[in-house]
Amino acid sequence: MAGPSIARLGHVGVFCKDVNKQKAFYHDVIGLQITDEDPAMGMVFMSARPEEEHHEFLLCGGRNVDDPDALLLQQVSFRCDTLQDVIGYYKRLRENDVRFDMVVSHGNAIGAYFRDPEGNRLEIYCGTGLKARQPYLQRVDLTKSPDEIMKQVEENVAEFGQVGYVDQSALEEQDIHAAAN
Secondary structure, three states: OOOOOOOOOOOEEEEEOOHHHHHHHHHHHHOOEEEEEEOOOOEEEEEOOOOOOOOOEEEEEOOOOOOOOOOOOOOEEEEOOOHHHHHHHHHHHHHOOOOEEEEEEOOOEEEEEEEOOOOOEEEEEEEOOOOOOOOEEEEOOOOOOHHHHHHHHHHHHHHHOOOOEEOHHHHHHHHHHHHHO
16 A cells, blocks of 8 residues: 655745845736735735645745855745746746846756745746756756747757756856845
8 A cells, every 4th residue: 555645836935034024026027916915914825826735935024044054945936837938937037126146958858947035036938848857957048939948958958968968057156146135
């Protein structure tokens, strides 16, 4: 008899210094829907699929760490259905002056990494349907057409998908953005 198993991740909760600022970012820029909130308790429940999952993301007041170098959260990733969605978010984030850590392909996915107003790392990504050994990191230019981007990713995966690939310039770009923040 098999043991119990996890069906999927239900939700992630993040402590915030300024819940209202974070709520505005995740609602207005990322596009999550507010499903419930309790201002007195400093809690905002949010979901991309409220008809399926009441909340996938929870903002809570009370963050008590001020050190900008503290390692609190590795990242929260939001999956999109299409590359066009990722490109649309890339444009929206740029219009909102959000700075990117890196914009890359992992072979099996294409994603844009950036920070929310309190410095938490986020990713907007979509799957490619390709298989690639990890770690795999290739810079991509989301100002190009989806066809051009996928052609570049497919060619790179054909060459390096079996062994993995790390474009050092993407890591250097991430370090430059981290130093500037």
